[in-house]
Amino acid sequence: MRALFPVTDQTASAADREWTLDELADAYAYPARGPAAAVQGAPGKPAAPWLRANMVSSLDGAAQHDGRSQPISSATDMRVFGTLRGLADAVVVGAETVRLEGYRPARAREAFAERRAAAGQGPAPAIAVVSASLNLDFSLPLFAEPLVPTLVLTGAAAPPGRIRDAERAGVEVVVAGDGAGVDPARAVAALGERGLTRLLTEGGPRTLGQFVAAGVLDELCLTLSPTMTAGDAQRIAGGPSVTAPESFRLAAVLEEAGFLFTRYLRI
Known part of the structure; x- marks a missing residue:
């Protein structure tokens, strides 16, 4: 892996090697406050919730192949995936993605234990x-x-019977909407009120689209996979279009084996 942006004196001469998890964690550190601090790479606990998304896309815009993201991913992409989880307080994910991807609980990883303890985090992010x-x-x-x-x-x-089923299973149900659906801004705020300010969403596309439409997505970590899928696979964000396109600023680009690992910050 090598850093392509921001450009430094070492960019051209940097050896293409596997980065350690500590190096990846430093590269993807959450900002201390707001977009300006994120550009400078300042680590720390955001004063308010900071929502980043992590998605992968093929060259022709597919977010998945045969219903799953794994076919367009790579071993390094999964290391970035694990690093982003290792830094997060909570991982926000849509129910359909839970079903399709066979989600399991986040696990504690020794590589991030010291970093999480120093940041006042638990052993693993909540889902x-x-x-x-x-x-x-x-x-x-x-x-x-x-x-x-x-x-x-x-x-x-939400159906009262299903809420009771969830609570009997030990699940905390958080009401973040007045009707049948979830209000993205209220969801982010509710998690922040619980001390979960370093937020990561892994999709799916419909959930990400809702966060984008609500204007609450602060950062996009997008892996561009050197693959083509054709077909009619979904894009990384779905749902209704926004009134005006959201503008994001390029913050970083890493590269390995043709995969581009990018970070964009909302302007």
């Missing part, structure tokens, strides 16, 4: 599932055997 219907199997390990209790973000009109 926060966005679901209007709560049509989830609460007997699965994600809900029944998490190291850190799993949360479900839902609306006030």
